[in-house]
Amino acid sequence: MGILNLSRLIADICPEAIREVELKSLFGRRIAIDASMSIYQFLIAIRNRDQLLTNDSGETTSHLIGLFYRTIKLLEMGIKPIYVFDGKAPQLKGGELTKRADRRKEAENRLAEAVEEQDLENISKFNKRVVRVTRQHNDDCKKLLQLMGLPVIESPSEAEAQCAQLCKEGLVYATATEDMDGLTFGSPRLIRNLTSANNEKVKEYSLDKVLEGMELSHNQFIDLGILMGCDYCDSIKGIGGKKGLELIKSFGSIEEILEKKYGITEFIDVDIDYGDRKEVVVESEDNVKQEENGEQENGDKTDVNGEEGNAVKEEDNCKKSKDKKGPQVPDNWLFTGARKLFVSPNVLKGTLTEADLKPKDVDEEAIIQFMCVENGFSEDRVRNALKRIKESKGKCSQTRIDSFFKMMPNSNPKTKTEKSVSDNKNKRSGPQSKNASKRGRR
Numbered sequence: 214m215g216i217l218n219l220s221r222l223i224a225d226i227c228p229e230a231i232r233e234v235e236l237k238s239l240f241g242r243r244i245a246i247d248a249s250m251s252i253y254q255f256l257i258a259i260r261n262r263d264q265l266l267t268n269d270s271g272e273t274t275s276h277l278i279g280l281f282y283r284t285i286k287l288l289e290m291g292i293k294p295i296y297v298f299d300g301k302a303p304q305l306k307g308g309e310l311t312k313r314a315d316r317r318k319e320a321e322n323r324l325a326e327a328v329e330e331q332d333l334e335n336i337s338k339f340n341k342r343v344v345r346v347t348r349q350h351n352d353d354c355k356k357l358l359q360l361m362g363l364p365v366i367e368s369p370s371e372a373e374a375q376c377a378q379l380c381k382e383g384l385v386y387a388t389a390t391e392d393m394d395g396l397t398f399g400s401p402r403l404i405r406n407l408t409s410a411n412n413e414k415v416k417e418y419s420l421d422k423v424l425e426g427m428e429l430s431h432n433q434f435i436d437l438g439i440l441m442g443c444d445y446c447d448s449i450k451g452i453g454g455k456k457g458l459e460l461i462k463s464f465g466s467i468e469e470i471l472e473k474k475y476g477i478t479e480f481i482d483v484d485i486d487y488g489d490r491k492e493v494v495v496e497s498e499d500n501v502k503q504e505e506n507g508e509q510e511n512g513d514k515t516d517v518n519g520e521e522g523n524a525v526k527e528e529d530n531c532k533k534s535k536d537k538k539g540p541q542v543p544d545n546w547l548f549t550g551a552r553k554l555f556v557s558p559n560v561l562k563g564t565l566t567e568a569d570l571k572p573k574d575v576d577e578e579a580i581i582q583f584m585c586v587e588n589g590f591s592e593d594r595v596r597n598a599l600k601r602i603k604e605s606k607g608k609c610s611q612t613r614i615d616s617f618f619k620m621m622p623n624s625n626p627k628t629k630t631e632k633s634v635s636d637n638k639n640k641r642s643g644p645q646s647k648n649a650s651k652r653g654r655r
Contacts, residue, residue: 239404247373297367361575373392
Protein backbone atom coordinates (compact mmCIF):
# COMPACT_ATOMS: atom_id res chain seq x y z
CA MET A 214 0.00 0.00 0.00
CA GLY A 215 2.71 2.50 0.92
CA ILE A 216 0.95 5.75 1.90
CA LEU A 217 -2.76 5.82 1.10
CA ASN A 218 -3.63 8.35 -1.64
CA LEU A 219 -0.34 10.25 -1.25
CA SER A 220 0.20 10.55 -5.00
CA ARG A 221 -3.23 12.15 -5.34
CA LEU A 222 -2.51 14.63 -2.54
CA ILE A 223 0.82 15.63 -4.11
CA ALA A 224 -0.89 16.14 -7.48
CA ASP A 225 -3.49 18.39 -5.83
CA ILE A 226 -1.26 20.40 -3.47
CA CYS A 227 2.11 20.60 -5.22
CA PRO A 228 1.89 19.37 -8.82
CA GLU A 229 5.24 21.07 -9.47
CA ALA A 230 6.82 18.19 -7.49
CA ILE A 231 5.84 15.76 -10.27
CA ARG A 232 7.33 15.70 -13.73
CA GLU A 233 6.75 13.29 -16.57
CA VAL A 234 10.02 12.33 -18.18
CA GLU A 235 10.96 10.09 -21.08
CA LEU A 236 12.90 6.94 -20.29
CA LYS A 237 15.73 8.07 -22.54
CA SER A 238 16.24 11.14 -20.33
CA LEU A 239 17.44 8.75 -17.60
CA PHE A 240 20.37 7.75 -19.81
CA GLY A 241 23.47 7.05 -17.72
CA ARG A 242 21.50 7.07 -14.48
CA ARG A 243 21.77 4.34 -11.89
CA ILE A 244 18.28 3.51 -10.55
CA ALA A 245 17.48 1.43 -7.44
CA ILE A 246 14.45 -0.71 -8.28
CA ASP A 247 12.03 -2.27 -5.79
CA ALA A 248 12.40 -5.80 -7.18
CA SER A 249 9.40 -7.43 -5.53
CA MET A 250 7.06 -4.71 -6.75
CA SER A 251 8.35 -5.23 -10.31
CA ILE A 252 7.95 -9.00 -10.07
CA TYR A 253 4.37 -8.55 -8.87
CA GLN A 254 3.64 -6.32 -11.88
CA PHE A 255 5.04 -8.95 -14.26
CA LEU A 256 2.91 -11.69 -12.67
CA ILE A 257 -0.17 -9.51 -13.11
CA ALA A 258 0.51 -8.33 -16.66
CA ILE A 259 2.19 -11.23 -18.48
CA ARG A 260 -0.46 -13.87 -19.05
CA ASN A 261 -1.95 -16.13 -21.68
CA ARG A 262 -5.75 -16.06 -21.59
CA ASP A 263 -5.69 -14.83 -17.98
CA GLN A 264 -3.37 -17.66 -16.94
CA LEU A 265 0.22 -17.28 -15.78
CA LEU A 266 2.88 -18.57 -18.17
CA THR A 267 4.46 -21.84 -17.00
CA ASN A 268 7.20 -24.27 -18.01
CA ASP A 269 6.74 -28.00 -18.69
CA SER A 270 6.81 -28.69 -14.95
CA GLY A 271 3.95 -26.27 -14.30
CA GLU A 272 6.22 -23.72 -12.62
CA THR A 273 5.42 -20.04 -13.20
CA THR A 274 7.65 -18.21 -15.70
CA SER A 275 5.76 -14.92 -16.22
CA HIS A 276 8.10 -13.14 -13.82
CA LEU A 277 11.19 -14.35 -15.69
CA ILE A 278 10.11 -13.25 -19.15
CA GLY A 279 8.95 -9.89 -17.79
CA LEU A 280 12.14 -9.23 -15.85
CA PHE A 281 14.42 -10.40 -18.68
CA TYR A 282 12.98 -8.29 -21.48
CA ARG A 283 12.11 -5.19 -19.45
CA THR A 284 15.61 -5.11 -17.97
CA ILE A 285 17.09 -5.37 -21.47
CA LYS A 286 14.90 -2.43 -22.51
CA LEU A 287 16.31 -0.35 -19.62
CA LEU A 288 19.87 -1.32 -20.57
CA GLU A 289 19.22 -0.28 -24.17
CA MET A 290 18.11 3.12 -22.84
CA GLY A 291 21.46 3.44 -21.09
CA ILE A 292 19.84 3.03 -17.65
CA LYS A 293 21.78 1.12 -14.99
CA PRO A 294 19.28 -0.91 -12.92
CA ILE A 295 20.08 -1.98 -9.35
CA TYR A 296 17.48 -4.48 -8.14
CA VAL A 297 16.79 -4.44 -4.40
CA PHE A 298 14.91 -7.33 -2.76
CA ASP A 299 12.91 -7.32 0.46
CA GLY A 300 14.17 -8.91 3.64
CA LYS A 301 12.04 -9.75 6.65
CA ALA A 302 8.98 -7.54 7.05
CA PRO A 303 8.94 -5.40 10.22
CA GLN A 304 6.86 -6.88 13.01
CA LEU A 305 4.67 -3.79 13.03
CA LYS A 306 3.59 -4.73 9.51
CA GLY A 307 1.87 -7.84 10.85
CA GLY A 308 -1.58 -6.28 10.91
CA GLU A 309 -1.33 -5.10 7.32
CA LEU A 310 -0.08 -8.50 6.15
CA THR A 311 -2.99 -10.22 7.85
CA LYS A 312 -5.40 -7.87 6.07
CA ARG A 313 -3.74 -8.71 2.74
CA ALA A 314 -4.09 -12.42 3.43
CA ASP A 315 -7.77 -11.92 4.25
CA ARG A 316 -8.33 -9.96 1.04
CA ARG A 317 -6.58 -12.66 -0.96
CA LYS A 318 -8.73 -15.37 0.64
CA GLU A 319 -11.85 -13.40 -0.24
CA ALA A 320 -10.59 -13.03 -3.83
CA GLU A 321 -9.99 -16.79 -4.02
CA ASN A 322 -13.59 -17.42 -2.95
CA ARG A 323 -14.90 -14.94 -5.49
CA LEU A 324 -12.71 -16.52 -8.18
CA ALA A 325 -14.16 -19.96 -7.44
CA GLU A 326 -17.67 -18.53 -7.80
CA ALA A 327 -16.75 -16.84 -11.09
CA VAL A 328 -15.31 -20.08 -12.48
CA GLU A 329 -18.45 -21.97 -11.50
CA GLU A 330 -20.63 -19.33 -13.17
CA GLN A 331 -18.25 -19.06 -16.16
CA ASP A 332 -18.10 -15.30 -15.61
CA LEU A 333 -15.08 -14.44 -17.78
CA GLU A 334 -14.85 -10.82 -16.64
CA ASN A 335 -14.70 -11.72 -12.95
CA ILE A 336 -12.38 -14.65 -13.64
CA SER A 337 -9.92 -12.20 -15.17
CA LYS A 338 -10.35 -9.71 -12.33
CA PHE A 339 -9.99 -12.11 -9.40
CA ASN A 340 -7.21 -14.13 -11.06
CA LYS A 341 -5.04 -11.04 -10.68
CA ARG A 342 -6.09 -10.41 -7.09
CA VAL A 343 -4.90 -13.81 -5.89
CA VAL A 344 -1.38 -13.30 -7.25
CA ARG A 345 1.42 -13.35 -4.70
CA VAL A 346 5.18 -13.11 -4.99
CA THR A 347 6.82 -16.15 -3.41
CA ARG A 348 10.35 -16.85 -2.26
CA GLN A 349 10.81 -19.06 -5.34
CA HIS A 350 9.85 -16.16 -7.62
CA ASN A 351 12.43 -13.98 -5.89
CA ASP A 352 15.13 -16.66 -6.07
CA ASP A 353 14.47 -17.21 -9.79
CA CYS A 354 14.82 -13.49 -10.48
CA LYS A 355 17.97 -13.11 -8.38
CA LYS A 356 19.56 -15.97 -10.31
CA LEU A 357 18.62 -14.50 -13.69
CA LEU A 358 19.88 -11.02 -12.78
CA GLN A 359 23.18 -12.39 -11.50
CA LEU A 360 23.64 -14.40 -14.71
CA MET A 361 23.01 -11.15 -16.60
CA GLY A 362 25.86 -9.61 -14.59
CA LEU A 363 23.63 -7.08 -12.81
CA PRO A 364 23.95 -6.02 -9.16
CA VAL A 365 21.47 -7.57 -6.73
CA ILE A 366 21.01 -6.18 -3.22
CA GLU A 367 19.15 -7.95 -0.44
CA SER A 368 17.76 -5.50 2.08
CA PRO A 369 17.61 -6.54 5.74
CA SER A 370 13.96 -5.43 5.67
CA GLU A 371 11.92 -3.17 3.35
CA ALA A 372 13.27 -2.80 -0.20
CA GLU A 373 11.90 0.76 -0.58
CA ALA A 374 13.81 1.83 2.53
CA GLN A 375 17.06 0.36 1.17
CA CYS A 376 16.48 2.04 -2.20
CA ALA A 377 15.94 5.35 -0.41
CA GLN A 378 19.18 4.87 1.55
CA LEU A 379 21.15 4.25 -1.65
CA CYS A 380 19.66 7.42 -3.09
CA LYS A 381 20.46 9.45 0.04
CA GLU A 382 24.06 8.23 -0.11
CA GLY A 383 24.33 9.38 -3.73
CA LEU A 384 24.95 5.85 -5.04
CA VAL A 385 21.84 5.94 -7.25
CA TYR A 386 19.84 8.71 -8.89
CA ALA A 387 16.38 7.64 -7.75
CA THR A 388 14.18 4.97 -6.18
CA ALA A 389 11.87 3.15 -8.63
CA THR A 390 8.75 1.76 -6.95
CA GLU A 391 4.99 2.12 -7.06
CA ASP A 392 4.85 2.51 -3.26
CA MET A 393 4.85 6.18 -2.31
CA ASP A 394 6.43 5.45 1.07
CA GLY A 395 9.76 5.67 -0.75
CA LEU A 396 9.35 9.41 -0.10
CA THR A 397 8.57 8.98 3.60
CA PHE A 398 11.71 6.83 3.85
CA GLY A 399 13.55 9.90 2.55
CA SER A 400 14.36 9.12 -1.08
CA PRO A 401 15.20 12.47 -2.73
CA ARG A 402 13.62 11.24 -5.97
CA LEU A 403 11.00 8.57 -6.63
CA ILE A 404 10.13 7.16 -10.05
CA ARG A 405 6.91 5.33 -10.88
CA ASN A 406 6.07 3.13 -13.90
CA LEU A 407 9.72 2.34 -14.69
CA THR A 408 9.10 -1.38 -15.21
CA SER A 409 5.65 -1.08 -16.78
CA ALA A 410 5.44 -2.76 -20.17
CA ASN A 411 5.67 -0.63 -23.32
CA ASN A 412 6.08 2.49 -21.20
CA GLU A 413 8.28 5.19 -22.70
CA LYS A 414 7.55 7.78 -20.00
CA VAL A 415 7.74 7.70 -16.22
CA LYS A 416 6.65 9.96 -13.37
CA GLU A 417 9.40 11.43 -11.23
CA TYR A 418 8.62 12.88 -7.78
CA SER A 419 10.97 15.33 -6.05
CA LEU A 420 10.95 15.10 -2.24
CA ASP A 421 12.37 18.62 -1.85
CA LYS A 422 9.55 20.06 -3.95
CA VAL A 423 6.93 18.02 -2.08
CA LEU A 424 8.15 19.38 1.26
CA GLU A 425 8.40 22.90 -0.14
CA GLY A 426 4.93 22.76 -1.66
CA MET A 427 3.32 21.37 1.48
CA GLU A 428 5.41 23.64 3.75
CA LEU A 429 6.47 20.72 5.94
CA SER A 430 9.69 19.38 7.41
CA HIS A 431 10.46 15.76 6.57
CA ASN A 432 9.47 14.64 10.09
CA GLN A 433 6.12 16.38 9.68
CA PHE A 434 5.74 14.72 6.26
CA ILE A 435 6.26 11.33 7.94
CA ASP A 436 3.55 12.18 10.49
CA LEU A 437 1.25 13.16 7.63
CA GLY A 438 1.87 9.78 5.98
CA ILE A 439 0.97 7.99 9.22
CA LEU A 440 -2.24 10.02 9.51
CA MET A 441 -3.18 9.21 5.91
CA GLY A 442 -2.56 5.49 6.41
CA CYS A 443 0.63 3.43 6.18
CA ASP A 444 1.56 -0.26 6.46
CA TYR A 445 2.76 -0.13 10.07
CA CYS A 446 -0.22 1.02 12.15
CA ASP A 447 -3.87 1.98 11.97
CA SER A 448 -4.84 5.53 11.09
CA ILE A 449 -7.45 7.90 12.49
CA LYS A 450 -10.52 6.97 10.49
CA GLY A 451 -12.12 9.97 8.84
CA ILE A 452 -8.88 11.88 8.29
CA GLY A 453 -7.73 11.95 4.68
CA GLY A 454 -4.85 13.68 2.99
CA LYS A 455 -6.07 17.28 2.95
CA LYS A 456 -7.46 17.14 6.49
CA GLY A 457 -4.27 15.48 7.70
CA LEU A 458 -2.16 18.16 6.04
CA GLU A 459 -4.28 20.87 7.64
CA LEU A 460 -3.85 19.28 11.09
CA ILE A 461 -0.08 18.82 10.75
CA LYS A 462 0.36 22.42 9.59
CA SER A 463 -1.80 23.65 12.46
CA PHE A 464 -0.34 21.55 15.30
CA GLY A 465 3.07 20.41 14.02
CA SER A 466 3.04 16.74 15.10
CA ILE A 467 0.76 13.81 15.87
CA GLU A 468 1.38 14.23 19.61
CA GLU A 469 0.21 17.85 19.49
CA ILE A 470 -2.85 16.87 17.45
CA LEU A 471 -3.80 14.15 19.95
CA GLU A 472 -3.22 16.39 22.96
CA LYS A 473 -4.87 19.60 21.77
CA LYS A 474 -7.64 18.21 19.58
CA TYR A 475 -8.50 14.93 21.30
CA GLY A 476 -7.30 15.44 24.88
CA ILE A 477 -4.93 12.46 24.71
CA THR A 478 -1.72 13.03 26.68
CA GLU A 479 -0.18 9.55 27.01
CA PHE A 480 1.32 7.62 24.10
CA ILE A 481 2.72 4.11 23.71
CA ASP A 482 6.46 4.20 23.08
CA VAL A 483 7.29 1.27 20.79
CA ASP A 484 10.87 0.02 21.08
CA ILE A 485 12.26 -1.13 17.72
CA ASP A 486 15.16 -3.58 18.06
CA TYR A 487 16.76 -4.39 14.72
CA GLY A 488 19.60 -6.53 16.04
CA ASP A 489 17.52 -9.69 16.52
CA ARG A 490 15.75 -9.19 13.25
CA LYS A 491 18.98 -9.17 11.24
CA GLU A 492 19.93 -12.55 12.71
CA VAL A 493 16.53 -13.98 11.80
CA VAL A 494 16.96 -12.89 8.18
CA VAL A 495 20.26 -14.75 7.94
CA GLU A 496 18.98 -17.90 9.63
CA SER A 497 15.65 -18.26 7.83
CA GLU A 498 15.44 -16.87 4.32
CA ASP A 499 12.11 -18.62 3.81
CA ASN A 500 10.43 -15.68 5.50
CA VAL A 501 11.82 -13.10 3.11
CA LYS A 502 8.84 -12.36 0.89
CA GLN A 503 6.24 -14.76 2.21
CA GLU A 504 5.37 -12.42 5.04
CA GLU A 505 5.16 -9.49 2.66
CA ASN A 506 2.43 -11.29 0.76
CA GLY A 507 0.57 -12.69 3.72
CA GLU A 508 1.66 -16.29 3.21
CA GLN A 509 1.39 -18.57 6.23
CA GLU A 510 3.66 -21.42 5.18
CA ASN A 511 5.55 -23.46 7.80
CA GLY A 512 3.27 -22.14 10.52
CA ASP A 513 4.68 -18.61 10.33
CA LYS A 514 2.36 -16.05 11.85
CA THR A 515 2.00 -12.45 10.81
CA ASP A 516 0.61 -11.36 14.18
CA VAL A 517 2.54 -8.64 15.97
CA ASN A 518 4.89 -10.14 18.54
CA GLY A 519 8.12 -9.48 20.42
CA GLU A 520 8.76 -6.09 21.96
CA GLU A 521 6.32 -4.39 19.63
CA GLY A 522 3.72 -7.00 20.53
CA ASN A 523 4.26 -6.32 24.21
CA ALA A 524 3.39 -2.71 23.57
CA VAL A 525 0.14 -3.84 21.97
CA LYS A 526 -0.71 -5.96 25.01
CA GLU A 527 -0.23 -3.09 27.44
CA GLU A 528 -3.37 -1.80 29.06
CA ASP A 529 -5.06 1.06 27.32
CA ASN A 530 -3.12 4.08 28.52
CA CYS A 531 -4.38 6.23 25.71
CA LYS A 532 -7.51 8.20 26.52
CA LYS A 533 -10.24 7.54 23.99
CA SER A 534 -11.77 10.46 22.20
CA LYS A 535 -15.30 11.10 23.40
CA ASP A 536 -16.35 12.87 20.25
CA LYS A 537 -18.12 9.96 18.56
CA LYS A 538 -19.32 12.14 15.72
CA GLY A 539 -15.84 12.91 14.44
CA PRO A 540 -12.75 10.87 13.60
CA GLN A 541 -11.82 8.23 16.17
CA VAL A 542 -8.29 7.64 17.44
CA PRO A 543 -7.36 3.91 17.45
CA ASP A 544 -6.90 2.23 20.82
CA ASN A 545 -3.23 1.52 21.63
CA TRP A 546 -2.16 3.50 18.58
CA LEU A 547 1.41 2.54 17.66
CA PHE A 548 2.18 5.64 15.61
CA THR A 549 5.50 6.17 17.41
CA GLY A 550 6.70 2.77 16.20
CA ALA A 551 5.64 3.54 12.63
CA ARG A 552 7.51 6.83 12.82
CA LYS A 553 10.68 5.08 14.01
CA LEU A 554 10.48 2.65 11.08
CA PHE A 555 10.42 5.59 8.66
CA VAL A 556 13.07 7.67 10.44
CA SER A 557 15.51 4.84 11.22
CA PRO A 558 14.67 1.86 8.97
CA ASN A 559 16.59 -1.40 8.99
CA VAL A 560 18.91 -0.88 6.01
CA LEU A 561 22.49 -1.41 4.89
CA LYS A 562 23.92 2.00 5.72
CA GLY A 563 27.36 3.14 4.59
CA THR A 564 28.42 -0.40 3.68
CA LEU A 565 27.79 -0.49 -0.08
CA THR A 566 30.24 1.19 -2.47
CA GLU A 567 30.46 2.08 -6.14
CA ALA A 568 32.37 -1.17 -6.70
CA ASP A 569 29.44 -3.20 -5.32
CA LEU A 570 27.13 -1.67 -7.91
CA LYS A 571 29.25 -2.24 -11.01
CA PRO A 572 27.91 -4.75 -13.57
CA LYS A 573 29.81 -7.94 -14.35
CA ASP A 574 30.14 -10.10 -17.45
CA VAL A 575 27.07 -11.85 -18.82
CA ASP A 576 27.13 -15.66 -18.52
CA GLU A 577 25.44 -16.42 -21.83
CA GLU A 578 25.52 -20.21 -21.72
CA ALA A 579 24.22 -20.28 -18.15
CA ILE A 580 21.34 -18.03 -19.23
CA ILE A 581 20.55 -20.41 -22.11
CA GLN A 582 20.56 -23.34 -19.67
CA PHE A 583 18.34 -21.55 -17.15
CA MET A 584 15.90 -19.85 -19.52
CA CYS A 585 15.68 -22.37 -22.36
CA VAL A 586 16.53 -25.81 -20.98
CA GLU A 587 15.04 -25.41 -17.51
CA ASN A 588 12.16 -23.03 -18.25
CA GLY A 589 11.28 -23.73 -21.88
CA PHE A 590 11.91 -20.35 -23.52
CA SER A 591 12.79 -20.15 -27.22
CA GLU A 592 16.56 -20.40 -27.63
CA ASP A 593 16.53 -18.23 -30.76
CA ARG A 594 14.70 -15.44 -28.94
CA VAL A 595 16.92 -15.65 -25.89
CA ARG A 596 20.10 -15.56 -28.01
CA ASN A 597 18.75 -12.52 -29.86
CA ALA A 598 18.06 -10.91 -26.50
CA LEU A 599 21.63 -11.65 -25.41
CA LYS A 600 22.89 -9.82 -28.50
CA ARG A 601 20.83 -6.80 -27.42
CA ILE A 602 22.51 -6.92 -23.99
CA LYS A 603 25.95 -6.93 -25.65
CA GLU A 604 25.02 -3.99 -27.86
CA SER A 605 23.66 -2.05 -24.88
CA LYS A 606 26.89 -2.40 -22.88
CA GLY A 607 28.45 0.51 -24.72
CA LYS A 608 25.56 2.75 -23.75
CA CYS A 609 25.68 1.74 -20.09
CA SER A 610 29.42 2.40 -19.94
CA GLN A 611 28.97 5.96 -21.19
CA THR A 612 28.92 8.70 -18.57
CA ARG A 613 26.64 11.72 -18.22
CA ILE A 614 28.40 15.09 -18.02
CA ASP A 615 26.61 15.92 -14.77
CA SER A 616 27.95 12.73 -13.18
CA PHE A 617 31.34 14.42 -12.81
CA PHE A 618 29.70 16.62 -10.18
CA LYS A 619 28.40 14.41 -7.38
CA MET A 620 24.93 15.49 -6.32
CA MET A 621 24.52 15.46 -2.57
CA PRO A 622 20.83 15.47 -1.67
CA ASN A 623 19.63 18.24 0.61
CA SER A 624 18.81 16.46 3.86
CA ASN A 625 17.11 19.52 5.38
CA PRO A 626 15.28 21.37 2.61
CA LYS A 627 13.71 24.70 3.48
CA THR A 628 9.96 25.04 3.35
CA LYS A 629 8.30 27.89 1.54
CA THR A 630 7.69 29.60 4.88
CA GLU A 631 11.35 29.42 5.86
CA LYS A 632 12.42 30.63 2.41
CA SER A 633 10.06 33.58 2.46
CA VAL A 634 11.32 34.68 5.87
CA SER A 635 14.92 34.39 4.66
CA ASP A 636 14.16 36.23 1.42
CA ASN A 637 12.49 39.08 3.27
CA LYS A 638 15.53 39.48 5.53
CA ASN A 639 17.84 39.56 2.52
CA LYS A 640 15.70 42.15 0.80
CA ARG A 641 15.73 44.41 3.86
CA SER A 642 19.51 44.15 4.30
CA GLY A 643 20.58 44.03 0.63
CA PRO A 644 21.52 46.85 -1.75
CA GLN A 645 18.06 46.99 -3.27
CA SER A 646 16.50 48.00 0.02
CA LYS A 647 19.16 50.71 0.43
CA ASN A 648 18.42 52.11 -3.01
CA ALA A 649 14.74 52.03 -2.24
CA SER A 650 15.30 54.08 0.91
CA LYS A 651 17.32 56.62 -1.08
CA ARG A 652 14.55 56.93 -3.62
CA GLY A 653 12.16 57.49 -0.73
CA ARG A 654 14.28 60.38 0.59
CA ARG A 655 14.20 62.02 -2.83
